[in-house]
Amino acid sequence: MGMYVAVRGWLEFDHGQREQVERTLAEHRDDQYAGGWAFPARPFNSTLYVFYGGDIREQAVASFREQVAELARLNPVDDDLDRPVGFFLLSDERQGSTSWTIRDGEVADTVAPADLRWFAERP
Secondary structure, rough: OEEEEEEEEEEEEEEEHHHHHHHHHOOOOOOHHHHHHHHEEEEEEEEEEEEEEEEEHHHHHHHHHHHHHHHHHOOOOEEEEEEEEEEEEEEEEOOOOOEEEEOOOOEEEEEEEEEHHHHHHOO
């Protein structure tokens, strides 16, 4: 059957990248966990925050991570050359926790910061 992993996090984009983000996510729309992505209803402020929240099977984590990595590699759209940045916290039923930090086109896997590990604790 498999274990579930709680995945929650966000990526930050330039509003000019929204079309690229939507296109990338549409390529994965058949994925059973694609429904966890959320966009703001309308643009506001200067940053586009795209959120994800959902419980996914452990065997789907690698595929989901590759989707996040695709988004991390999106090309900058302005002279600042800013790449997407973000953070994801993953916790599993064994009370393990991992974090992904997205920066400079890369996804770095680390043990979740100690002050966030309480998310993984199950009563």
